[in-house]
Amino acid sequence: MSVLAQVANELTSSEVDIAQNIAFGIIAAAMIFSAFKTVTTANVVHAALYLVIVLAGVAAIFILLGSDFVGATQVLVYIGAIVVLFLFGIMLTKAQLGDDETVETERRSMGALVGVLLLVVMGYALVDTFENAELEFSDPEPIAFSEIDVKVSDVPTPVVDALPDVFGDRGGDDIVTITGADFATLVPEVQRRVPGAEVFGNNKQIADSIFSQYIVPFEAVSVLLLAALIGAIVVARKE
């Protein structure tokens, strides 16, 4: 096999990777540009709007990774609430158009220092963690969470009838594995009708880990936010 054919072969086996990489490149470029503009523009409202693009880019990357729950949370919390609050505050206080002459530049070197420090720490952590890890090429075969094992006797008859290719003439206690295209179209069906059939998707994993493994930090953060909320009300009401 020529080198070219080999490359072409690899390309087809990881087409999704390429599309993802291109999308990631575009999003990352937009994010880097907007992040620079956020800290360099002298117009406060523009800075907030550039921040929207950065945060939307983060959400887009999460969605690109198939994690739509985290992506939607990013949009809801950061764009829908925090940046709106920023804009709200800016417009209630000084909503001048054009560049703000009073934006201070004297702390820029300090800010740059913090930025570089953050980059070094995070870069080191990334390199330290993944130094010897080998990236696996994405396998066109169905991956683990798109499979389901069901006992034929647990599956209602209409589903069995609808899936002659999968079930064939098997019955009783035979275990049947449904994968690939059959999974995509029919497993929601089976899952709905078969109690206890476990399908692992992203949301379920997130929910499971938040409410079991990380329950204590999760509750602690909730209490912290509540305290901040009450604190804000106390500070705002000076009666």
Added chain:
Amino acid sequence: MSPILSIEIPFWGQTIFRSIGGLAAALGPAGLLVYIYLFKLMSFVQSRLGPMEAGPQGSLQLLAEVGKFFQKEDIFPEKADRIVFALAPFVVLMSTFLLVLVVPFGPDAWFVNLDTGIYFALAVSSVSVIGILMAGWASASKYSLLGGLRAAGQLIAYELPLVLAVMGVVIQAGTLNMQDIVLAQAEGEIFGFGGLGNPFILTQFVGFVIFLIAMQAELTQPPFDMPVAESELVTGYMTEYSGIRFLLFFVGEFATAGVFSMIAAVLFLGGWWVPGLDPDSNLFNIIGPAVLLGKMFIVTTLIFWFRFTYPRFREDQLQKIAWKFLIPISLANIVVTGVLKVVF
């Protein structure tokens, strides 16, 4: 892919179909709503004929209106921040088009079948606030700025009851997926009687009422139209807009009304499903969109009925309704629903 037509369509083809479908699903209802409600029902309520000249019963008036806006000059105020001013209507419209993505029209007729369907919808609906604030600020006009601020304050306040009202449905259905919410209603039973399924308007009536009120406020429809109060603020954040950009805001307003009504129909009225038919049958891929459109009209009739009937609230009354009534009631609704879910 849908088994209804056994044609293999490549991914880019599906994407094109979905894009066209999404545009139609957002803009079609917008046009219908403007004609049926704004032109005709409003005239009926106010004892007048409404537009009658363009086409039979004035049915082509919509085209005349759109043509009028296309002809008008796209004016930028002298001191405006031109780029932000120009982009603002598109941000508002973008939020609408993202919203329509998750609405299911049949067992296989959907644009995107996200696991987090309704959560995604509520998240992207909050993006429109950014567009409104952009418009209010970039217009360089005090009316626009006040309108933008009022809109932002209102939309933030009413997003909470909106989300909390949906929580009851999510707890009952046990899923965030819009498709599964429809199926949960189709296969649900009320005290062992499954003939009607379980449309959540019956068991989540409190949630439905809260959702409707919050939706009215999110859409800035009267009686919650303080951001565009014409007697105080000209037209709020839209004051400086003219021509096609004003049209975009206008289309965005009615398209969002349509899409939000579809979401309400999916959450509370059973979506594309009608009682007595098997929710898995292929028939629903064909009649589903029409059924959903019909249910959408039930919700929009309520919205526009309130719009034509009630006078505008005061700003402080508006905030009081959200924070002192709707949010506590919807929190109580969540607790009660959760307890009942565990008990039954």
